[in-house]
Amino acid sequence: MPLKVGVIANPVSGRDIRRVIAQANSLQVADRANMLLRALAGLAACGVAEAVMMPERGGVAGHVLRHLAQSANRGEARFPRLSFLEMPVTGTVDDSRLAARKLAGEGVAAIIVLGGDGTHRAVAAECGATPIAGISTGTNNAFPEYREPTVTGFATGLAASGAVPKDVAIAANKWLKVCIEGAPSEIALVDVAVVTEQNLGARALWRADTFRELYVTFADPQVIGMSAIAGLVEPVGRDEAGGLMLRLAPAGAAATIVRAPIAPGLVEPIGVEDWRRLPAGRAFTPALAAGSIALDGERELSFGPRRKVSIELVENAFATINVAAVMRYAAAKGLLREGRLACA
Amino acid sequence: MSSNPFPLSRDELLRAYRTMRTIRDFEERLHFEFAKGDIPGFVHLYAGEEACATGIMMHLTDIDRIASTHRGHGHCIAKGVDVHEMMAEIYGKATGSCRGKGGSMHIADLSKGMMGANGILGAGAPLICGAALASKFRGDHGVGVTFFGDGAANQGTVLESMNLAAVWNLPVLFVVENNGYAEATSVEYATAVDSYVDRASGFGMPGVTVDGTDFFAVYEAAGEIIRRAREGGGPALLECSVTRFYGHFEGDAQTYKAKGENEFNRANRDCLKIFRARVCDAELASERDFALIDVEVAALIDAAVSSAKDAPLPHARELLTDVYVSY
Numbered sequence: 001m002p003l004k005v006g007v008i009a010n011p012v013s014g015r016d017i018r019r020v021i022a023q024a025n026s027l028q029v030a031d032r033a034n035m036l037l038r039a040l041a042g043l044a045a046c047g048v049a050e051a052v053m054m055p056e057r058g059g060v061a062g063h064v065l066r067h068l069a070q071s072a073n074r075g076e077a078r079f080p081r082l083s084f085l086e087m088p089v090t091g092t093v094d095d096s097r098l099a100a101r102k103l104a105g106e107g108v109a110a111i112i113v114l115g116g117d118g119t120h121r122a123v124a125a126e127c128g129a130t131p132i133a134g135i136s137t138g139t140n141n142a143f144p145e146y147r148e149p150t151v152t153g154f155a156t157g158l159a160a161s162g163a164v165p166k167d168v169a170i171a172a173n174k175w176l177k178v179c180i181e182g183a184p185s186e187i188a189l190v191d192v193a194v195v196t197e198q199n200l201g202a203r204a205l206w207r208a209d210t211f212r213e214l215y216v217t218f219a220d221p222q223v224i225g226m227s228a229i230a231g232l233v234e235p236v237g238r239d240e241a242g243g244l245m246l247r248l249a250p251a252g253a254a255a256t257i258v259r260a261p262i263a264p265g266l267v268e269p270i271g272v273e274d275w276r277r278l279p280a281g282r283a284f285t286p287a288l289a290a291g292s293i294a295l296d297g298e299r300e301l302s303f304g305p306r307r308k309v310s311i312e313l314v315e316n317a318f319a320t321i322n323v324a325a326v327m328r329y330a331a332a333k334g335l336l337r338e339g340r341l342a343c344a
Numbered sequence: 345m346s347s348n349p350f351p352l353s354r355d356e357l358l359r360a361y362r363t364m365r366t367i368r369d370f371e372e373r374l375h376f377e378f379a380k381g382d383i384p385g386f387v388h389l390y391a392g393e394e395a396c397a398t399g400i401m402m403h404l405t406d407i408d409r410i411a412s413t414h415r416g417h418g419h420c421i422a423k424g425v426d427v428h429e430m431m432a433e434i435y436g437k438a439t440g441s442c443r444g445k446g447g448s449m450h451i452a453d454l455s456k457g458m459m460g461a462n463g464i465l466g467a468g469a470p471l472i473c474g475a476a477l478a479s480k481f482r483g484d485h486g487v488g489v490t491f492f493g494d495g496a497a498n499q500g501t502v503l504e505s506m507n508l509a510a511v512w513n514l515p516v517l518f519v520v521e522n523n524g525y526a527e528a529t530s531v532e533y534a535t536a537v538d539s540y541v542d543r544a545s546g547f548g549m550p551g552v553t554v555d556g557t558d559f560f561a562v563y564e565a566a567g568e569i570i571r572r573a574r575e576g577g578g579p580a581l582l583e584c585s586v587t588r589f590y591g592h593f594e595g596d597a598q599t600y601k602a603k604g605e606n607e608f609n610r611a612n613r614d615c616l617k618i619f620r621a622r623v624c625d626a627e628l629a630s631e632r633d634f635a636l637i638d639v640e641v642a643a644l645i646d647a648a649v650s651s652a653k654d655a656p657l658p659h660a661r662e663l664l665t666d667v668y669v670s671y
């Protein structure tokens with residue numbers, strides 16, 4: 001069977017209110033298509049002959065197909081063969097979910113995901129053991145790392161072909177499981193924030209005085225969004241056991257203030273009451289009686305006395321391609337070199 | 345009663361519902377009346393898109409101007425134009441907003457900051473730039489909002505206006521009401537970008553996409569954009585994805601729609617149903633509160649239709665009044 005990699009490109013990520021309340025960028029459809037082509041070129045360079053993509057009507061696929069046809073006209077062989085999953089297109093996040101299930105079912109070696117935290121969340125929830133190679137096109141993007149897509153394609157190809165052993169190439173990830181009245185409802189890949197606003201409205205979070213609790217799977221002081229708050233308090237690695245939980249308060253009411261970039265270009269003083277390590281496998285219930293739950297920075301569920309929520313950290317929840325480790329291994333073993341290397 | 349989870353008071357929520365219900369009933373009644381053949385000209389119904397006009401207009405007062413479209417009844421009602429005068433205008437009667445000479449596609453009421461429905465696609469955008477420039481000169485903090493469809497968004501006038509608004513830093517909100525179709529042509533076929541936000545980026549202005557069937561999403565996003573514009577932050581674009589429950593115009597057989605599309609949208613994407621369920625769920629209003637408004641609105645529309653039918657036609661000697669302006 002030829003080596004096959006799946007592709008899920010969300011055509012509509014990065015269009016939310018953060019462009020107005022801050023300076024979030026807005027990646028245009030042609031840019032997204034170019035990013036995908038770069039990732040495909042990386043895959044082909046490592047021997048991946050086939051890519052299977054989620055169909056969409058947003059225009060990314062159209063741009064990609066035009067480029068592939070132009071490249072073929074010129075006799076190039078820079079890209080894998082591209083086909084599309086057979087599925088209806090609704091234009092909603094359900095498409096990403098269904099595509100992830102289908103790709104995992106087809107046994108693709110990995111799934112390249114283009115999108116923000118929301119798209120990655122949808123894919124992670126459905127792709128089982130198939131590893132994800134994430135490319136950031138969204139707004140806040142705490143989960144997918146910023147990286148040139150050609151390199152992501154390269155690493156995915158090296159991992160998919162088995163040139164790099166699994167224990168190097170595949171990383172295990174944590175997620176946060178959110179239950180409503182005890183029943184699993186949603187997941188978050190990076191952070192769950194509990195805020196006083198019960199209204200979901202335009203979904204993004206930016207009114208810092210409404211933040212009350214924060215749960216994170218990892219805390220990186222270099223990321224943007226809610227998890228930046230945790231990262232500036234106590235960094236926790238993606239591969240470390242456990243996460244972090246913090247109690248927050250309006251800046252005027254807390255002894256500790258953290259200045260955190262909660263959206264691109266938006267640095268706000270955040271009141272932090274206390275923090276502690278978040279152990280895996282234990283469900284926590286917010287102290288707030290009513291409010292809403294934001295998953296990876298977007299208000300998704302409202303809760304109240306008649307709709308109780310709990311939050312639990314789960315380890316080994318899904319797999320990703322460890323691009324940095326793959327590329328280091330490839331360099332050390334000379335996987336992308338031919339001939340003898342002279343050192344002067 | 346539980347605490348209020350919304351950024352609006354109970355009274356404001358009920359006002360928003362009343363506006364949306366008035367638009368819906370107005371349009372459903374026109375759908376019925378138009379089929380009888382008494383109404384001259386074309387009518388394009390706004391049913392299904394109510395949350396968009398209402399969520400935006402809740403942030404505006406009479407000093408703020410809007411420029412509407414051929415599908416303008418909802419914009420007029422949400423901006424406060426008198427429903428009796430609107431109905432009379434659509435029937436071409438002397439008691440109408442424009443003395444019966446405009447009809448559905450030219451309803452205007454400058455006292456309410458409603459600069460007119462418009463039969464010419466994309467014509468509202470340059471108009472609103474002028475209004476916003478006037479506000480900027482006067483320093484009255486008024487903003488201009490121009491509505492256009494996914495089809496009209498591809499008109500040169502709209503793109504030129506976006507450029508002008510950007511370079512002059514005008515307080516303008518460009519609203520794309522993306523209902524998926526321009527007449528029978530789908531947006532995927534006719535538009536070279538996946539989102540109209542890309543168009544805004546091309547002019548260096550921020551753009552936001554929201555679910556236009558979610559009143560609260562529209563309300564919050566529009567609120568931020570309008571406040572920003574009022575404070576001198578410049579123009580922005582808001583794309584609302586909406587659904588159109590009826591045909592392009594009354595009499596359209598809608599053969600280009602998928603089987604069951606209208607039924608699906610009415611069941612799952614009805615902004616009034618969604619609004620009502622949310623507010624009831626939060627116990628801020630009861631089904632009874634909404635039912636009372638429904639009764640009140642139904643009576644208003646009944647009265648508007650019967651008085652429009654009874655009203656006189658404009659007199660022939662009025663033919664040239666209010667038509668030309670001398671400078």
Ligand SMILES: Cc1ncc(C[n+]2csc(CCOP(=O)(O)OP(=O)(O)O)c2C)c(N)n1
Binds near residue numbers: 414
């Ligand atoms: C300049 C111009 N060109 C063409 C038309 C004919 N026309 C009327 S409505 C319409 C489609 C408009 O589609 P859209 O902008 O998406 O608005 P919608 O009807 O969906 O609300 C067309 C082509 C017109 N009125 N003006």
Ligand SMILES: [Mg+2]
Binds near residue numbers: 524525
């Ligand atoms: Mg349209």
